[in-house]
Every structure is written in C-alpha cells, then in structure tokens.
Amino acid sequence: MSPGIITGLVIAIVTFAGIIFVETENEGLGLFLVLLPIAWSSVFIHELFKKTAAPFTNIAYTYLGIIFAVIPFIFFHSLAYGRGVFNFHIPLAFLLMLWANDTGAYLVGSRFGKTKLFERHSPKKTWEGFVGGLIITGVVAYIISIYFTDLNLQKWICVGVLISVFGTAGDLVESMFKRSIDVKDSGGILPGHGGLLDRFDGFLMAAPIVYAYIYLVTNSYV
DSSP, X not given: OOOOHHHHHHHHHHHHHHHHHHHHHSOOHHHHHHHHHHHHHHHXXXXXXXXXXXXXXXXXXXXXXXXXXXXXXXXXXXXXXXXXXXXXXXXXXXXXXXXXXXXXHHHHHHHHOOSEEETTTEEEEEHXXXXXXHHHHHHHHHHHHHHOTTSOHHHHHHHHHHHHHHHHHHHHHHHHHHXXXXXXXXXXXXXXXXXXXXXXXTHHHXXXXXXXXXXXXXXXXX
C-alpha cells in the first residue's frame, strides 16, 4: 500500500480552499468547477507513473484519506454559510451537541454500561452509553434553542438526534478502519487517545447529514 500523500494533500487544499472562497466571496464557482475534476483526476495520472503492485489500492486509500480528513469539514464549514453570510450559531451548536453526546456516552456508559453496542468494532461502547449521550444531547439542544433561535426547539432536537446517531456511527466506522489496518492510533499527534482522527470522527457522517437536514428539511438555508 502506497497512497499518494502529496497528491492527496494538493487535492484536499484545492477542494477545501475552493469551497471556502466560493462561499465567502460568492464568486469563482466556474473556475472551481473546472479545477475540481482536474485535481481529483490527478490521483489516477500520478498512479500511472508509479511502479506498484496494487495501483487501485493506492488510489482507493488516497481518496479515502481525502474523504475522512476533508469532506466532513467542508460540510461543517458550510453550516456557517447556509444563507450566504457568516453565522456561527449552527456550527457552534453542532460542536456543543457533539461534545455533549461524546461526554454523556462516556459518563453513562462507564457507570451503567452493560449491553455492548457494536463489540466487533468498539468493545467499550454500550447501548446504555448511547442512550445517555442521546438524552444529554437533547438537554443541550433545549438550552441552545433558548439562545439561538435560528431553528425552533423541535428542529434543534432533531439535529441533536442526528448528531448522536451519526456521530456514533462515524466513531464506529473510524474504529473499523483502524482495526482493518491493524493500528491502535490513527496518528502520533495524540498517542493514547486513539490519534488525532479520533477527536473528529464524529464529523465523518454527522456533519454531512446535519447539513442535508438543515438545507433540505428545515428550509433554513433557502
């Protein structure tokens, strides 16, 4: 396995920086749409010139790295620009509820957890912890609805439920990924904490799903 690290970094920078520029400046969409397929196609071109036994494995891991490290943060960033102007309420609320879910799941699970949630990939997670995280996230959603009126209480609670469910799913997927390549930590920056990726694995599915909910279901960004 030899993923294209440099190529992946270039694609990540072009993709993230391009979306930020389009959202903040409200221009440059045409140029971005031209550069994006060129950048993403470079993974295949780069692999043509490498002498490796499994080129498509390298391509797959390169794209997987971009999906894990960039795509969730693109959607998270976009939460602040849904109406064309910067508004920190929704991304801040997202973080508060994600942290509430992780903290609640840990505290309740460590005290009352008995029934394994998905033992094959994450032996320490329990259904009791999941429910505890869900309830505490709901409480935080209620508090948020008092101060941030961008969404009503019902919609904030729906966002909280989505964050709990898909944040936990993202955590499980990241654990599955580490087990599939037989590593304990996703990196060396935060050893003993599962790696840096473990601090943001809740973004993986939750950020795109929450963005889709707010954009398509609540019509808050229309």
